[in-house]
Amino acid sequence: MTATTPITTPFTAQSTAAEVVDGIDLTGRRVIVTGGASGIGIETARTLAGAGAEVTLAVRNLEAGERTAEDIIAATGNKQVLVALLDLSDQASVAAFTAAWDGPLHILINNAGVMASPETRTSEGWELQFATNHLGHFALATGLHRALAAAGGARVVALSSSAHLRSPVVFEDIHFRNRAYEPWLAYGQSKTANVLFAVKANRLWASDGITVNAVHPGGIRTNLQRHVAQEDLDRMIAQSGIAANLAWKTPEQGAATSVLVATSPLLEGVGGRYFEDCNEAEPNQAGARRGVAAYALDPEAATRLWQVSVETLAS
């Protein structure tokens, strides 16, 4: 990794998605937001539709998707808000989604995710968080590669998390077959995988004009915390050293970094990086809960993960 000065923008942790997209016209652009019917995904989709884009909510719950699409259409007046079925933990569902996609894709937001779930395995025996957060999105993005290349200047955003600091990808035992399952380590591993995906995809797809970045949206109260007890959340906030009233962003602030990375002319041609609070992250300092881990940007680990992902999906 070469040491470079992190990219900064005029935006901050308090900026909202509407503020970062102000003045940007996305008419004629086609967008997919996975998990677009909950939490940060709703605000991301609403903002991009508000800027004129055609937005497809890729969701596993079609009813929730239809309700969200109606709300967004009513709020923005943009009728081009579509809903499509996508279950990222089911490779047949991902394959059906990519096969049905027609035409160019300008922006792919790999937003859906599951956090700290009890030990669960897919039908293939894959650990659920890695399977959903990484492998599902890996299959989706690679399946849509041609559509992204056809757009000319497409951008892919991978939602990672500061929780990536909890674990590198443990290549020796990704699926917790030989070690005790620990929900936060599994989540952290999957979120590191999201960053490594951005590093490798950005390099592989540069010649197609596609840029790929990872983001940490901040801490936002959403359905993501469904598997975490309130007392555990309170303890984590207390340990973070951040005042409780400042610990959480609003969903509008949470969507800002994704929307910035997906649309801002300030980031034209920028890829393979990790952003938080609307700016490229500094390297993590030991003990801090900010910044990006060196292992998440490691090009060798990124290449290894890419190979492992291809092999896993082919197995």
Ligand SMILES: NC(=O)c1ccc[n+]([C@@H]2O[C@H](COP(=O)([O-])OP(=O)(O)OC[C@H]3O[C@@H](n4cnc5c(N)ncnc54)[C@H](OP(=O)(O)O)[C@@H]3O)[C@@H](O)[C@H]2O)c1
């Ligand atoms: N909120 C935070 O504090 C925070 C912090 C750091 C990173 N993030 C990241 O931000 C992203 C969005 O999180 P959020 O806070 O908005 O959470 P959320 O409200 O729980 O939304 C997550 C979305 O992912 C969907 N999803 C889960 N498993 C899926 C699957 N197998 N196939 C398709 N969709 C699936 C969920 O669908 P259902 O509604 O059907 O369950 C939901 O729509 C996640 O990647 C998360 O890791 C969030």
